[in-house]
Amino acid sequence: MRKLPPHTSPTSSTEAIAARIRDAVVEHRLPPGAKLGEVALGEIFGVSRTKVRQALIRLAQEKLVSLQPARGAYVAKPDAREARELFDTRRVIERVLIERFAAGATREQLSSLRQHLQCERQAIAAGDTALRNRLLGEFHVLIAQMVGNQVMTDMLRELVRRSSLATLLVQTPRSASCSSDEHASLIDAVLRRDAIGAVRLMDEHLAHVERDLKLSGLDGEALDLRAAIKV
Numbered sequence: 751m752r753k754l755p756p757h758t759s760p761t762s763s764t765e766a767i768a769a770r771i772r773d774a775v776v777e778h779r780l781p782p783g784a785k786l787g788e789v790a791l792g793e794i795f796g797v798s799r800t801k802v803r804q805a806l807i808r809l810a811q812e813k814l815v816s817l818q819p820a821r822g823a824y825v826a827k828p829d830a831r832e833a834r835e836l837f838d839t840r841r842v843i844e845r846v847l848i849e850r851f852a853a854g855a856t857r858e859q860l861s862s863l864r865q866h867l868q869c870e871r872q873a874i875a876a877g878d879t880a881l882r883n884r885l886l887g888e889f890h891v892l893i894a895q896m897v898g899n900q901v902m903t904d905m906l907r908e909l910v911r912r913s914s915l916a917t918l919l920v921q922t923p924r925s926a927s928c929s930s931d932e933h934a935s936l937i938d939a940v941l942r943r944d945a946i947g948a949v950r951l952m953d954e955h956l957a958h959v960e961r962d963l964k965l966s967g968l969d970g971e972a973l974d975l976r977a978a979i980k981v
């Protein structure tokens with residue numbers, strides 16, 4: 751069972767435009783450093799520059815977009831320090847979450863997490879990089895949702911999105927499948943109610959993801975915005 755983000759608002763609303771760009775960023779169809787031209791985006795979505803700008807401002811508040819005076823908008827590109835701090839914060843939050851999850855996870859929650867794991871594996875096997883990147887991140891947010899703390903869930907969702915800008919940029923199918931294997935081990939530890947083991951596994955997992963950081967970005971590469979946003 752994969753929870754898709756709500757796309758219920760009209761396609762021309764600010765939030766709908768922000769959501770389309772956000773998805774493209776999180777799935778790495780738009781790489782860190784990619785230029786987000788207001789005119790080009792306005793044409794793609796068939797809306798005014800003002801509306802595009804509002805969407806970009808919203809994404810800038812989420813730290814997914816960087817607005818540079820006189821230069822315009824770019825997909826944010828975390829530097830090494832920011833990436834370290836993102837993972838540092840994730841570790842603090844996710845240790846608590848996995849510990850609580852191990853203590854209280856229901857059978858239904860574990861089964862729904864296993865279904866998510868299946869989706870991850872299918873995306874990896876199919877070579878669907880965009881879906882794979884999104885699902886690997888959503889696994890972590892799903893645990894937060896299941897623990898049931900909305901504030902931590904919202905914080906983690908933002909942290910996962912932002913750290914996806916710093917990771918997986920050139921993630922190989924092999925490291926993606928390692929990540930998914932580690933998700934499976936986490937589920938097993940929770941199933942055994944092994945809170946200490948689950949916290950250790952989460953620490954190791956986040957360390958592996960962080961170690962694969964590639965902050966090189968793809969500056970200057972020509973990018974087909976329309977294709978990236980899939981309009």
Ligand SMILES: [Zn+2]
Pocket residue numbers: 886887889890929933955
């Ligand atoms: Zn993970």
